[in-house]
Amino acid sequence: MSLLPSCRDVSKMLSEALDSGRPLGLHARIHLSICAVCRRVLAQFSLIRHGASRAPETGPALSDGAKSRIKALLK
Amino acid sequence: MTEPATWVDAYGDRLFRYALSRVRDGGSAEDLIQDTFVTALKSRDRFKGDSSELTWMTGILRNKIFEYYRRQAKETPLRPLDEESGSEQDFFDGRHWSVAAAPRDWGGEPAKSAESAEFAAALRRCLDALTEKVAGAFILREMEGVAADEVAGALGVPPGHLAVLLYRARMRLRSCLEKNHFAPEGA
Numbered sequence: 104m105s106l107l108p109s110c111r112d113v114s115k116m117l118s119e120a121l122d123s124g125r126p127l128g129l130h131a132r133i134h135l136s137i138c139a140v141c142r143r144v145l146a147q148f149s150l151i152r153h154g155a156s157r158a159p160e161t162g163p164a165l166s167d168g169a170k171s172r173i174k175a176l177l178k
Numbered sequence: 179m180t181e182p183a184t185w186v187d188a189y190g191d192r193l194f195r196y197a198l199s200r201v202r203d204g205g206s207a208e209d210l211i212q213d214t215f216v217t218a219l220k221s222r223d224r225f226k227g228d229s230s231e232l233t234w235m236t237g238i239l240r241n242k243i244f245e246y247y248r249r250q251a252k253e254t255p256l257r258p259l260d261e262e263s264g265s266e267q268d269f270f271d272g273r274h275w276s277v278a279a280a281p282r283d284w285g286g287e288p289a290k291s292a293e294s295a296e297f298a299a300a301l302r303r304c305l306d307a308l309t310e311k312v313a314g315a316f317i318l319r320e321m322e323g324v325a326a327d328e329v330a331g332a333l334g335v336p337p338g339h340l341a342v343l344l345y346r347a348r349m350r351l352r353s354c355l356e357k358n359h360f361a362p363e364g365a
Contacts, residue, residue, distance in 0.1 A: 109273030111266065118345040122326060143281045147352050154292030155320045160195035161298045169208045170186050173215050177182040
């Protein structure tokens with residue numbers, strides 16, 4: 104039985120650390136040092152956070168009907 | 179401050195796209211925009227000109243989005259965690275990543291790609307696949323930058339439950355964005 108946390112445990116710890124801003128514990132850091140897949144997940148979680156907060160707003164414009172309705176309310 | 183009659187043409191589309199990237203349907207986004215403009219009209223005496231009108235109205239809209247998720251949470255009974263976008267079982271085989279679900283290399287310039295309009299569209303589609311509460315947790319925490327305790331309060335869940343919702347959101351979004359944006363199969 105391994106003393107190190109599993110990939111499943113580490114993926115949870117990565118999410119919690121990202122959220123709390125607290126550093127990872129020693130066992131999780133050792134796991135990361137030998138597990139390329141979990142290192143990749145850490146990078147990808149961070150990238151999703153980066154993109155979610157910076158990605159440009161896309162999509163359709165406000166409909167003409169809604170514009171007319173709101174304009175009437177603002178008169 | 180500019181005339182309220184000009185606000186819809188000046189800011190309507192940008193505010194609508196902001197709302198649409200954070201709530202699931204166009205009707206709700208339209209309602210949020212309408213509420214935002216009405217609130218701005220009622221409180222325009224409080225606009226000091228320290229920021230642009232668009233920034234000020236975006237602040238009002240962000241409060242409306244927070245309230246939207248608070249209302250949604252009150253109307254939706256708290257479900258067992260296992261019913262919220264499934265569990266992480268799909269991704270693991272015992273202690274390790276399953277071969278099929280193991281994260282792949284996203285190659286290229288993923289940081290640049292994560293700021294593109296294509297990423298934003300893929301993120302929206304992937305958020306649509308999550309349950310309302312899991313998506314709401316991610317949107318409020320990661321896209322709106324609301325403090326964790328405030329998000330937990332708005333969603334009516336204990337802090338530990340919020341951590342699980344955010345973990346599920348990250349795992350599902352990671353997998354969905356990999357398939358649909360960063361590393362689609364056959365690419």
